[in-house]
Amino acid sequence: MATEAANTPEIGPAIQEQRKARRLTLEQLAARSGVSKSMLSQIERGKANPTFAVLWSLTRALKIEFSDLLEGRTPPGDDSAIEVVPASHTPEIKNADGSCVLRILSPPNLAGRIEWYGLEIAAGGILDSAPHAPGAFEHLTAFTPGLEVSSGDSCRSIGAGETARYPADVPHRIANVSSEPAKGLLIVLYN
Known part of the structure; x- marks a missing residue:
């Protein structure tokens, strides 16, 4: 159950107001967002506090x-079939030492099925990953030279424009072995 604190946005x-303004039913918003109808109902009635991921999906x-939602503003109507996410609203994940940044480019409703990330690794930086779910596979396309991929006992360097495909259900890592920042596109596929 949610408890309300002073000055907490409702x-x-x-x-609910945004959903109704778009003439969407709970079922329709559930289908678009990947959030269950029962969870939507609880959120709209103030019976559940949504996580960041759920709010992002909604x-x-x-x-x-987010700012429009929290401030109660209704943005101008946009009936375009093209959704544009501003760079400032693209979530980022950084590793512990800050040498690697993953920009989450995929929509939240695909999490756990297929995910794609913009990857930036500082010179000498390493992104170590624990095994993902059984059958998971990664595809890394290098935009710059200097990336090295390890998966299990295998290790390969990849050049600019090359793509490495490797199992991600074992310990794996992406390292920038160059003296310049490295960039790429990382896609994670789950079975």
């Missing part, structure tokens, strides 16, 4: 920004 009613499905 997310549930704001979600704001993308409603084509609104």
